[in-house]
Amino acid sequence: MTTRADEEYDYLFKVVLIGDSGVGKSNLLSRFTRNEFNLESKSTIGVEFATKSIQTEGKTIKAQIWDTAGQERYRAITSAYYRGAVGALLVYDISKHSTFENVERWLKELRDHAEANIVVMLVGNKSDLRHLRAVETDEAMAFSEQHNLAFIETSALDASGVDTAFQRILTEIYRLMSRRNMSAEDGGNAPKLSSGQTISLNADNKPRRNCCSG
Amino acid sequence: MSQQPRGLPGFLRRTLRSTTYERDEILDVPAPESTDSADGVVEDADDIDAHEQDAPARTADTKEDQHSTLDVSGKKQLRTVAFPPLPREREQSGQLDGRDTSQDNHLTPTPSKDSSVSSSASSQTSSRTSPSSAPTNQPKSYKETQFESTISNSPIISLRNLRKLSWNGIPPHHRSLTWKILLGYLPANTSRHTSTLSRKRSEYREARRQHYDIPDDSRTNSEQETLRQVLVDVPRTAPEVPLFHNDRIRRILTRLLYIWAMRHPASSYVQGINDLATPFIVVFLSGYYNNGQELCLDGTVMEKVTEEMLEEVEADTYWCLTNLLSGIQDHYTSDQPGMQRMVMRLEELTNRIDVQLCCHLKEVGIEFMQFAFKWMNCLLLREFRLSCVVRLWDTYLSEENGGFEDFHVYVCASFLVHFSGELQEMGFDELFQFMQNMPTQDWGDREIEILLSSAFVLSTLFGGSEAHLNVVRTTL
Numbered sequence: 153m154t155t156r157a158d159e160e161y162d163y164l165f166k167v168v169l170i171g172d173s174g175v176g177k178s179n180l181l182s183r184f185t186r187n188e189f190n191l192e193s194k195s196t197i198g199v200e201f202a203t204k205s206i207q208t209e210g211k212t213i214k215a216q217i218w219d220t221a222g223q224e225r226y227r228a229i230t231s232a233y234y235r236g237a238v239g240a241l242l243v244y245d246i247s248k249h250s251t252f253e254n255v256e257r258w259l260k261e262l263r264d265h266a267e268a269n270i271v272v273m274l275v276g277n278k279s280d281l282r283h284l285r286a287v288e289t290d291e292a293m294a295f296s297e298q299h300n301l302a303f304i305e306t307s308a309l310d311a312s313g314v315d316t317a318f319q320r321i322l323t324e325i326y327r328l329m330s331r332r333n334m335s336a337e338d339g340g341n342a343p344k345l346s347s348g349q350t351i352s353l354n355a356d357n358k359p360r361r362n363c364c365s366g
Numbered sequence: 367m368s369q370q371p372r373g374l375p376g377f378l379r380r381t382l383r384s385t386t387y388e389r390d391e392i393l394d395v396p397a398p399e400s401t402d403s404a405d406g407v408v409e410d411a412d413d414i415d416a417h418e419q420d421a422p423a424r425t426a427d428t429k430e431d432q433h434s435t436l437d438v439s440g441k442k443q444l445r446t447v448a449f450p451p452l453p454r455e456r457e458q459s460g461q462l463d464g465r466d467t468s469q470d471n472h473l474t475p476t477p478s479k480d481s482s483v484s485s486s487a488s489s490q491t492s493s494r495t496s497p498s499s500a501p502t503n504q505p506k507s508y509k510e511t512q513f514e515s516t517i518s519n520s521p522i523i524s525l526r527n528l529r530k531l532s533w534n535g536i537p538p539h540h541r542s543l544t545w546k547i548l549l550g551y552l553p554a555n556t557s558r559h560t561s562t563l564s565r566k567r568s569e570y571r572e573a574r575r576q577h578y579d580i581p582d583d584s585r586t587n588s589e590q591e592t593l594r595q596v597l598v599d600v601p602r603t604a605p606e607v608p609l610f611h612n613d614r615i616r617r618i619l620t621r622l623l624y625i626w627a628m629r630h631p632a633s634s635y636v637q638g639i640n641d642l643a644t645p646f647i648v649v650f651l652s653g654y655y656n657n658g659q660e661l662c663l664d665g666t667v668m669e670k671v672t673e674e675m676l677e678e679v680e681a682d683t684y685w686c687l688t689n690l691l692s693g694i695q696d697h698y699t700s701d702q703p704g705m706q707r708m709v710m711r712l713e714e715l716t717n718r719i720d721v722q723l724c725c726h727l728k729e730v731g732i733e734f735m736q737f738a739f740k741w742m743n744c745l746l747l748r749e750f751r752l753s754c755v756v757r758l759w760d761t762y763l764s765e766e767n768g769g770f771e772d773f774h775v776y777v778c779a780s781f782l783v784h785f786s787g788e789l790q791e792m793g794f795d796e797l798f799q800f801m802q803n804m805p806t807q808d809w810g811d812r813e814i815e816i817l818l819s820s821a822f823v824l825s826t827l828f829g830g831s832e833a834h835l836n837v838v839r840t841t842l
């Protein structure tokens with residue numbers, strides 16, 4: 153149940169989790185929003201969703217995070233959920249090289265279906281599996297620089313990097329948005345994160361029982 | 367949690383008041399077939415409405431309970447009156463005093479009452495599967511007696527009777543065989559069961575040799591990708607059920623899913639199909655043991671299960687899954703048109719029975735696709751405990767025209783509308799999260815049966831032609 157504190161926020165950002173199935177998207181989400189990890193979580197069918205608010209630069213940002221099914225067959229359905237997303241965590245599994253090779257394909261998905269100015273962060277998950285590492289940090293780092301992506305390694309299992317990953321992408325979205333808003337006020341026609349993207353959902357979520365529910 | 371279908375819209379509640387929940391009381395009950403002419407059977411069939419339920423198997427308590435929960439409508443009194451004492455008498459004369467051996471005999475012509483259990487295993491398991499030892503402490507319920515006479519009485523099982531009985535739930539130790547028959551895996555002619563099983567099982571062994579027992583480097587890239595996906599999903603299959611932690615179970619699940627994918631390239635393996643295999647594994651494995659479902663679910667049964675039994679369960683599961691999926695093929699092909707169609711039908715139906723709820727969903731911005739996709743894709747396996755799904759599927763399997771396609775939509779609508787009141791209090795976040803994790807943890811067969819009953823009422827109201835609808839409307 154959402155508490156009142158959860159409902160009061162300055163901005164609402166929609167972020168999607170994408171990547172091959174089994175890389176740990178659902179566990180990253182549950183670790184971040186509920187501090188839970190489950191070695192035997194069920195596969196995600198369709199989309200799932202959770203929210204959490206964080207503080208950055210004096211503002212409260214509510215992240216609305218959409219977790220999608222990774223399998224190819226579901227792309228037709230899941231791609232609809234890229235609409236309105238201002239951020240994407242593109243996850244691979246550091247112990248399975250093929251999931252890293254597929255990152256290119258996921259970037260293409262984003263180019264085809266997401267907003268052009270979406271902030272993308274590459275996330276190498278399962279960093280706890282040191283003895284099984286199949287993707288070197290340097291390799292992933294180089295790739296992310298080349299594609300202009302933020303990059304971090306995480307472990308949903310031992311929680312390392314998880315909060316940082318979400319904190320960083322949300323902060324980056326916030327900065328980008330403020331910058332764009334400013335340049336828009338300057339009269340430039342630089343693309344800004346349209347208010348529609350953040351506010352359309354905002355409207356639905358405006359505290360309905362702000363004063364009397366507890 | 368209140369068990370009443372609070373969400374039922376007023377008109378439906380009214381309908382339920384004047385209708386009882388039993389399917390046969392709503393439908394015309396076909397006259398008993400003359401082939402089932404053994405004494406007593408005809409009489410039973412005539413009385414089928416009156417004591418269809420297995421009330422005698424339950425304690426007086428639960429029975430009472432059940433009625434109060436079924437009672438959205440003052441049906442409780444009706445019900446209690448409607449139960450004639452006959453089943454009780456029968457069970458006393460037939461079981462408690464142990465005198466009625468003639469009945470036992472004609473009900474149990476073979477040592478293994480489940481002819482779907484193979485000869486290889488029956489020697490080891492016959493003592494456990496022998497029906498005479500079946501309900502050790504419990505008296506045989508009326509429902510069981512009905513099943514036994516339908517299954518064992520004549521060489522050709524009356525599918526119509528079997529369907530009719532199964533709609534209201536299959537007694538656990540008849541389930542394995544009944545599911546196989548209802549799915550068309552086994553023929554109605556019982557004399558052909560043994561040969562059918564041995565043929566199908568050897569066909570499966572052949573498929574396994576061809577697709578599975580080959581070196582990995584002889585698989586194409588896409589085959590390897592499929593295998594990888596299956597291997598990712600098998601350990602995530604029904605993790606709340608200890609049985610599925612067992613390595614041998616995981617191995618057969620992996621194999622049969624992969625082989626199914628190889629043989630059905632138009633859809634190949636799609637996540638969620640792994641879920642659909644689980645009821646079969648549990649039910650077929652339970653078929654080797656009396657009252658084996660609990661034993662199976664908690665995994666303790668695996669100590670006793672032999673390799674032969676497991677091989678049979680694997681092959682039977684493969685074929686039954688194949689038959690199930692062939693009825694809903696386009697749910698899993700490219701773009702999943704069947705899934706989209708089902709979700710649309712659910713939305714239409716909900717709009718007709720609970721427009722307020724639909725308005726609310728629209729208002730907060732939730733689309734049916736966002737929550738109902740999973741209901742369709744996994745046939746409610748993600749919403750209910752496995753044992754509840756098994757009960758649900760008894761009814762689905764007994765539906766003649768596509769229980770998994772058609773009737774399922776009515777069940778989903780009843781399910782959704784059941785929570786209507788709560789849902790209408792919720793905003794987007796809360797509602798979405800509620801839908802991801804529906805509060806069905808305490809649901810048992812009873813709640814499933816209520817759900818089925820109201821789904822049935824919906825299907826009679828909205829299932830037929832427009833003309834039919836009008837008739838019903840005017841009687842409201």
Ligand SMILES: Nc1nc2c(ncn2[C@@H]2O[C@H](COP(=O)(O)OP(=O)(O)O)[C@@H](O)[C@H]2O)c(=O)[nH]1
Pocket residue numbers: 172173174175176177178179180190191192193194195196222277278279280281306307308309310
């Ligand atoms: N060792 C390890 N295992 C993980 C980690 N994150 C997820 N897993 C496991 O990987 C499997 C798939 O995780 P899941 O979150 O369902 O992946 P998804 O398909 O991307 O959503 C599960 O068995 C998880 O327990 C991690 O950081 N470390």
Ligand SMILES: [Mg+2]
Pocket residue numbers: 177178179194195196219220221
């Ligand atoms: Mg997932």
